[in-house]
Amino acid sequence: MIDTKDSTDRYQASFQQRETALSAAGQAWFLPTRQAAMSRFGELGFPTTRHEEWQHTSVAPIARTAFQHAAGVDAAVSPADVQRLALPGGTSARLVFVNGWYAPRLSDLGDLPAGVRVGSLDETAGRDPALLEPHLARHAAFDDHAFVALNTALMQDGGLVYVPRHTVVERPVELLFIATPGAEPRAIHPRNLVLVDADSQVTLVETHATVTPGDGAAYFNNPVTEIVAGDNSVVDHYKVVREAAAAFHVGTLQVHQFRSSNVSAHVVSAGGTLVRNDINALLDDEGGECNLYGLYLIGGEQHVDNHLRVEHARPHCDSREFFKGVLDGRARGAFTGRIVVHPDAQKTDAKQSNMSLLLSPHAQVDSKPQLEIFADDVKCTHGATIGQIDDEAIFYLRARGIGEAAARSLLIQAFAREALAGVRIEPLRRRLEELVLARLPEANLLQETA
Amino acid sequence: MLDIRNLHASVEGHEILRGLNLKIGPGEVHSIMGPNGSGKSTLAQVLAGRDTYQVTAGEVLYQGRNLLEMEPDERACAGVFLAFQYPVEIPGVNMSHFLRAAVNAVRKSRGEEELDAVDFLELARARTEIVGLDERFLGRSVNEGFSGGEKKRNEVYQMAVLEPTLAVLDETDSGLDIDALRIVAQGVNRLRQADRSFLVVTHYQRLLNYIVPDFVHVLVDGRIVKSGDKSLALHLEEQGYAWLEKETGGEVTAGV
Numbered sequence: 217m218i219d220t221k222d223s224t225d226r227y228q229a230s231f232q233q234r235e236t237a238l239s240a241a242g243q244a245w246f247l248p249t250r251q252a253a254m255s256r257f258g259e260l261g262f263p264t265t266r267h268e269e270w271q272h273t274s275v276a277p278i279a280r281t282a283f284q285h286a287a288g289v290d291a292a293v294s295p296a297d298v299q300r301l302a303l304p305g306g307t308s309a310r311l312v313f314v315n316g317w318y319a320p321r322l323s324d325l326g327d328l329p330a331g332v333r334v335g336s337l338d339e340t341a342g343r344d345p346a347l348l349e350p351h352l353a354r355h356a357a358f359d360d361h362a363f364v365a366l367n368t369a370l371m372q373d374g375g376l377v378y379v380p381r382h383t384v385v386e387r388p389v390e391l392l393f394i395a396t397p398g399a400e401p402r403a404i405h406p407r408n409l410v411l412v413d414a415d416s417q418v419t420l421v422e423t424h425a426t427v428t429p430g431d432g433a434a435y436f437n438n439p440v441t442e443i444v445a446g447d448n449s450v451v452d453h454y455k456v457v458r459e460a461a462a463a464f465h466v467g468t469l470q471v472h473q474f475r476s477s478n479v480s481a482h483v484v485s486a487g488g489t490l491v492r493n494d495i496n497a498l499l500d501d502e503g504g505e506c507n508l509y510g511l512y513l514i515g516g517e518q519h520v521d522n523h524l525r526v527e528h529a530r531p532h533c534d535s536r537e538f539f540k541g542v543l544d545g546r547a548r549g550a551f552t553g554r555i556v557v558h559p560d561a562q563k564t565d566a567k568q569s570n571m572s573l574l575l576s577p578h579a580q581v582d583s584k585p586q587l588e589i590f591a592d593d594v595k596c597t598h599g600a601t602i603g604q605i606d607d608e609a610i611f612y613l614r615a616r617g618i619g620e621a622a623a624r625s626l627l628i629q630a631f632a633r634e635a636l637a638g639v640r641i642e643p644l645r646r647r648l649e650e651l652v653l654a655r656l657p658e659a660n661l662l663q664e665t666a
Numbered sequence: 667m668l669d670i671r672n673l674h675a676s677v678e679g680h681e682i683l684r685g686l687n688l689k690i691g692p693g694e695v696h697s698i699m700g701p702n703g704s705g706k707s708t709l710a711q712v713l714a715g716r717d718t719y720q721v722t723a724g725e726v727l728y729q730g731r732n733l734l735e736m737e738p739d740e741r742a743c744a745g746v747f748l749a750f751q752y753p754v755e756i757p758g759v760n761m762s763h764f765l766r767a768a769v770n771a772v773r774k775s776r777g778e779e780e781l782d783a784v785d786f787l788e789l790a791r792a793r794t795e796i797v798g799l800d801e802r803f804l805g806r807s808v809n810e811g812f813s814g815g816e817k818k819r820n821e822v823y824q825m826a827v828l829e830p831t832l833a834v835l836d837e838t839d840s841g842l843d844i845d846a847l848r849i850v851a852q853g854v855n856r857l858r859q860a861d862r863s864f865l866v867v868t869h870y871q872r873l874l875n876y877i878v879p880d881f882v883h884v885l886v887d888g889r890i891v892k893s894g895d896k897s898l899a900l901h902l903e904e905q906g907y908a909w910l911e912k913e914t915g916g917e918v919t920a921g922v
Contacts, residue, residue, distance in 0.1 A: 606754075608754045609754050609756050611714075611716055611717075611738060611754075612750065612753070612754040612756070613756075613764070613767075613768075614715070614737070614738040614739040614742070615714050615715070615738050615739075615741075615742055615747075615748050615750075616739075616742055616764075616765075616768035616771075616824065616828065617739050617742035617743045617768050617769075617771040617772040617775070617828070618739055618742075618767050618768055618771050619737075619739050619771060620737070620739065622767065622771070623739075626759055626763075626764070626767060627756070627759070629758075629759075630756065630757065630758030630759045630807075631758060633758060634757075634758055
């Protein structure tokens with residue numbers, strides 16, 4: 217039994233310490249929201265598995281750990297670390313955050329089209345409240361989500377990306393969050409806000425990584441990203457979770473889409489002991505398209521929970537969900553795909569697919585589609601498969617000289633890469649495929665030929 | 667090359683091969699014919715190392731080595747090749763990726779250097795001509811969406827790339843139209859050489875008009891009941907298998 221009061225009190229104390237500083241930094245305008253979120257968090261407490269939305273994921277280890285609010289930027293991250301973790305190939309801008317705080321010395325604001333703003337959300341909150349005020353914390357609701365409430369109350373820093381009308385940002389904007397091990401376990405609350413005006417286009421790569429992936433020190437990363445996709449805009453978002461082995465990652469991506477906007481989001485989870493990805497999209501005007509892709513590869517005692525909610529509020533919108541998982545050891549995966557079709561949302565076309573590959577008899581997956589359809593002229597399909605490696609295929613490969621381990625790797629790689637086919641940044645797709653390969657034995661035999 | 671002695675094999679406790687003897691010398695082409703259920707495919711699968719079949723007695727020597735003790739991939743690396751009766755579809759694994767892994771596994775086991783992407787593609791493209799496949803098929807997933815004829819041609823193509831010492835063709839002719847049959851047979855004939863042996867398992871005599879065997883064996887009830895030269899195949903075509911089953915009572919094992 218978790219003492220909820222104790223576990224929330226710690227965060228109340230962190231909050232009180234920060235209040236004064238925030239007022240001084242010109243963020244008094246946002247304080248009431250933070251206060252409301254803090255008190256909501258106190259009321260909600262950490263969810264238990266009795267909570268329907270948390271049925272398959274116990275956050276008890278997070279609730280009972282005395283995480284400390286991450287203090288200022290840690291100097292332990294070097295440009296070489298950034299180089300190693302950063303997206304290969306070109307970016308239009310790269311913002312680096314260390315333990316949730318902006319690190320200008322490691323960032324590169326690059327070369328952006330006129331009117332595009334990419335920078336620290338925290339700084340912008342002090343300097344330009346008018347830009348943020350209509351959006352910040354207005355899309356990701358915190359009234360029934362303890363982790364979003366906690367982030368909203370304690371949010372540190374993250375990327376502010378603003379793309380004005382008729383503007384195409386050709387190369388991706390990278391938001392790189394790096395955690396460093398500390399003497400005390402840290403809680404990190406990154407917050408990103410992405411505002412894309414009409415007829416514009418931008419690609420974001422949000423990476424959560426660490427300088428010491430195998431380190432046993434736990435930390436708790438609780439990022440929230442809000443994306444507002446204006447009329448006829450195109451927004452691609454990639455989230456790559458490469459947390460340290462002992463880390464907890466509970467993240468929310470909240471997307472608000474307007475007329476004929478096209479948003480695709482990928483989430484690839486490869487590191488962390490517990491990873492929960494909440495991905496929520498609201499299709500709030502006609503003609504919107506939302507494509508969500510996910511892939512995770514886990515083993516040992518790792519746990520990944522992808523929790524999706526796509527809300528079709530208006531007619532003629534399409535959504536796709538394509539999620540795959542590979543589980544070894546005693547790993548556990550969960551997938552919840554809720555699709556809500558409002559009475560007005562005729563001609564909705566929603567497809568959902570969740571496929572899991574179990575490599576061990578002790579791995580387990582819970583897959584739950586939830587369709588709530590209140591309109592009568594809609595197309596909604598969902599499918600879930602949970603399978604094992606095909607013995608016939610293994611034999612076929614072995615009969616051609618490929619050893620058993622390599623044959624298994626080849627099939628796992630083939631299964632996984634389908635979830636990466638939609639990655640439109642070539643160097644990122646290669647990086648993600650390397651991440652897949654790195655988890656497979658005999659990978660040297662599996663390098664691409666062309 | 668290959669010496670099968672008193673081979674017994676079963677699947678799920680049901681004995682299918684019941685004392686099979688067969689010797690294949692270097693460069694020879696042997697054909698095994700027989701009615702449905704006689705054990706032809708079981709023999710092919712056992713030689714390749716499929717673990718759904720249990721060998722309960724007998725031995726198989728391949729180049730003097732105990733074949734039955736080798737893993738399927740070790741057999742392949744040692745030069746044993748099975749052209750599958752039902753090639754497996756492997757979605758998401760493209761042909762060139764798969765074949766390069768196979769070629770390099772074989773090369774590695776021989777202590778040869780692995781082929782890089784450029785050298786591999788040169789080899790892979792050059793061999794497509796043997797079975798008349800468009801080289802674009804190298805970019806497709808293994809057997810996925812292939813027609814029956816394409817699958818069989820793909821088996822012969824893989825054989826051409828991997829250059830085995832002993833090739834076992836399991837009903838590679840079944841389901842092929844005459845054009846595809848000719849292409850497959852020509853492919854095999856072009857690969858015939860003094861140090862490469864073939865075991866051609868077929869249900870129909872038709873294939874043997876194109877691949878002319880040195881020896882023909884008739885398999886009935888898990889044993890070779892009759893052996894002869896290519897004229898035996900013609901005889902079978904005219905008479906069917908019934909006379910053999912009567913003649914041997916399913917008991918007699920005929921020598922070569």
